[in-house]
Amino acid sequence: MATNGKKKTEKEKFYLTTPIYYPSGKWHLGHCYTTVYGDAIARFKRMEGYDVFYLTGTDEHGQKIEKRAESAGVSPKKFVDGLVGEIKELWGALNVSYTKFIRTTDDYHVKAVQNIFKKLYDKGDIYKSKYKGKYCTPCEAFWTESQLVDGKCPDCGREVQETEEESYFFKLSKYAPQVRKLLTETDFLQPESRVNEMVNNFIDAGLEDVAVSRTSFTWGVPVEFDKGHIVYVWIDALSNYITALGYNGESESADMNRFWPADLHLMAKEIVRFHSIIWPAMLMALDLPLPKKVVGHGWLLFGGDKMSKSKGNVVDPFILKERYGADALRYYLLRAMPFGSDGAYTSEALLTRINSELCNDLGNLVRRTMKMNEQYFAGKLSKGAESADDAAIIAKANALYGAVKADMDAYRPQQALEKIFDLVGMANKYIDLTKPWALVKENNTERLNQVLYVLTESIRIIGVLLLPFVPETGEKILASLKLTPPKTNEGLSYGAVKTYNTVALDALFPRLNVEKELEELEKLASGKKDEKESVKKEEKKEENKQVSEQDNNYITIDEFFRTQLKVAEVLACEKVEKADKLLKLTVKVGEEERTVVSGIAKYYTPEEMVGKRVVLVCNLKPRNMRGIISEGMILCASEGDKLTLVTPETAIGSGAEVC
Numbered sequence: 001m002a003t004n005g006k007k008k009t010e011k012e013k014f015y016l017t018t019p020i021y022y023p024s025g026k027w028h029l030g031h032c033y034t035t036v037y038g039d040a041i042a043r044f045k046r047m048e049g050y051d052v053f054y055l056t057g058t059d060e061h062g063q064k065i066e067k068r069a070e071s072a073g074v075s076p077k078k079f080v081d082g083l084v085g086e087i088k089e090l091w092g093a094l095n096v097s098y099t100k101f102i103r104t105t106d107d108y109h110v111k112a113v114q115n116i117f118k119k120l121y122d123k124g125d126i127y128k129s130k131y132k133g134k135y136c137t138p139c140e141a142f143w144t145e146s147q148l149v150d151g152k153c154p155d156c157g158r159e160v161q162e163t164e165e166e167s168y169f170f171k172l173s174k175y176a177p178q179v180r181k182l183l184t185e186t187d188f189l190q191p192e193s194r195v196n197e198m199v200n201n202f203i204d205a206g207l208e209d210v211a212v213s214r215t216s217f218t219w220g221v222p223v224e225f226d227k228g229h230i231v232y233v234w235i236d237a238l239s240n241y242i243t244a245l246g247y248n249g250e251s252e253s254a255d256m257n258r259f260w261p262a263d264l265h266l267m268a269k270e271i272v273r274f275h276s277i278i279w280p281a282m283l284m285a286l287d288l289p290l291p292k293k294v295v296g297h298g299w300l301l302f303g304g305d306k307m308s309k310s311k312g313n314v315v316d317p318f319i320l321k322e323r324y325g326a327d328a329l330r331y332y333l334l335r336a337m338p339f340g341s342d343g344a345y346t347s348e349a350l351l352t353r354i355n356s357e358l359c360n361d362l363g364n365l366v367r368r369t370m371k372m373n374e375q376y377f378a379g380k381l382s383k384g385a386e387s388a389d390d391a392a393i394i395a396k397a398n399a400l401y402g403a404v405k406a407d408m409d410a411y412r413p414q415q416a417l418e419k420i421f422d423l424v425g426m427a428n429k430y431i432d433l434t435k436p437w438a439l440v441k442e443n444n445t446e447r448l449n450q451v452l453y454v455l456t457e458s459i460r461i462i463g464v465l466l467l468p469f470v471p472e473t474g475e476k477i478l479a480s481l482k483l484t485p486p487k488t489n490e491g492l493s494y495g496a497v498k499t500y501n502t503v504a505l506d507a508l509f510p511r512l513n514v515e516k517e518l519e520e521l522e523k524l525a526s527g528k529k530d531e532k533e534s535v536k537k538e539e540k541k542e543e544n545k546q547v548s549e550q551d552n553n554y555i556t557i558d559e560f561f562r563t564q565l566k567v568a569e570v571l572a573c574e575k576v577e578k579a580d581k582l583l584k585l586t587v588k589v590g591e592e593e594r595t596v597v598s599g600i601a602k603y604y605t606p607e608e609m610v611g612k613r614v615v616l617v618c619n620l621k622p623r624n625m626r627g628i629i630s631e632g633m634i635l636c637a638s639e640g641d642k643l644t645l646v647t648p649e650t651a652i653g654s655g656a657e658v659c
């Protein structure tokens with residue numbers, strides 16, 4: 001692949017996936033780790049010239065969702081629709097640059113999972129039998145008696161249910177020798193410690209065929225040839241990695257041809273079992289190539305335990321992002337978690353890292369240098385003669401890209417960041433060593449120019465290499481050098497930019513009062529937002545309103561995508577009694593039927609409406625209109641007293657996304 005300075009003819013692909021999330025509705029900092037980790041890799045690979053496909057999404061089926069929707073009194077689909085926007089908002093807030101967001105309720109995915117199931121059945125790798133054993137609903141996992149710990153789920157420690165039902169089974173045992181070989185004879189799974197875990201605890205303990213359908217609930221992908229069964233949620237979920245590329249078991253797909261096999265599946269350790277045993281076996285059964293690498297990272301702990309909603313020890317990423325910005329959070333997550341091990345979150349550690357590493361070490365280096373550039377040379381510098389004092393820092397700056405690349409190729413962002421900050425530390429020491437203030441006094445302009453040039457070149461290399469980890473900060477640093485983020489990995493050596501015209505910049509990270517912040521976070525966590533905060537928020541809202549008014553009411557792309565627009569087919573239509581303007585429509589959106597009340601009676605008769613395909617706003621809060629609950633809004637275009645429906649130009653299925 002692209003090495004520094006080499007030209008490529010065609011871009012190589014890099015397909016990276018993070019897990020698709022359960023729409024739990026309470027996103028915590030632990031959730032953010034996998035996706036931010038993935039994002040740093042995706043951005044780094046893009047910088048190296050790869051054609052990156054970064055997939056994430058939501059895992060929306062299963063008994064857990066069905067039960068939660070039932071207690072909320074809504075259909076499971078409505079329940080998950082309400083939660084998906086939030087996770088997209090979270091990824092937007094953290095600047096996650098995913099290529100595609102898949103939902104397991106997407107029609108194309110559902111159809112493809114049905115085909116996959118049928119294909120495996122036709123091949124004899126799925127067969128019908130009876131399941132009798134233990135099932136953990138929160139983890140959606142089947143366990144054998146010997147795998148239980150004190151009779152409870154070995155993953156989450158909760159009670160398991162004795163389950164007995166007719167079920168389809170996947171012949172996992174048939175693939176056990178091949179999977180064992182994959183794990184023990186290749187570097188498919190990292191870190192190494194996870195391999196031992198998988199081989200000792202699962203494969204060598206006897207890999208049994210796995211139940212892959214359920215009959216005791218209905219919220220899932222129906223087995224097409226046996227309607228009482230739904231596909232086991234993990235078969236449904238794992239398949240997303242290929243269905244997102246257009247795999248449907250029937251026809252060719254350009255993205256599948258281009259991007260499969262995945263270069264990296266990234267996840268936390270408790271779901272490595274599914275990705276390193278069941279998933280490769282499924283792919284073997286489907287005669288598809290295997291992913292190149294599975295990396296199972298550790299957990300973010302809080303109070304000594306895995307941060308998780310069920311344990312009630314969660315830290316809200318929206319609050320932290322609002323107070324300290326996306327980059328501070330990204331930096332903390334990427335820097336504080338050693339490869340493969342758990343890392344303990346404390347607010348104190350987060351605030352201390354912001355103050356000492358981001359504000360002091362990095363922020364001061366950049367601010368001081370840019371200030372001196374401006375003060376002594378009006379920002380204009382040029383490469384000069386090197387002296388002995390420059391050798392060590394130049395050597396380190398020159399070696400940095402190679403070192404960071406080696407760490408990122410091994411998927412170790414923490415170590416890569418450490419290397420970047422080693423150069424930051426060295427640059428700060430270089431200021432002490434070369435004493436620019438003394439050079440000013442001595443009137444040694446030539447040496448002063450060279451010292452500041454060396455610092456500025458180091459800062460450029462630091463700024464570029466920080467882009468994958470803390471993109472906003474990298475961009476701010478480059479902006480102070482009047483540079484834009486490069487599209488390639490070229491120029492990452494000392495002397496690549498010969499002259500500068502830099503500008504001073506504000507502090508990259510404001511210094512925090514740790515004690516005060518800890519108090520505030522404590523208050524926020526216990527829900528006691530003080531008045532000042534809400535006043536400030538109101539002020540900010542007002543400010544944003546004014547800005548957005550000045551901005552001609554622009555919305556961001558993320559805001560736009562919170563509106564779910566889908567094609568709906570009108571199945572039935574009638575007038576609403578005692579309401580001249582209203583029609584009541586029954587529409588079909590994918591598999592779902594909805595009632596919608598629309599003010600179009602003056603323009604369309606009920607008969608004209610039946611059979612039409614319209615565009616429906618699906619995630620509008622349901623409202624009561626003349627005693628009818630309207631579940632969405634139909635889009636129309638209007639001009640004066642003319643009105644016409646917005647419809648798809650050519651035939652397309654109901655449920656198709658309008659995007």
Ligand code: MSP
Nearest residue numbers: 019020021022030031059237238267268299300307
């Ligand atoms: N839906 C499954 C994944 C299916 S992939 C085919 C799932 N979802 S999840 O929402 O529970 O988790 C999403 C990701 O967040 C997983 O990688 C999970 O392991 C990770 N984490 C959840 N809590 C975590 C921590 N406290 N720390 C680090 N990662 C954590 O699993």
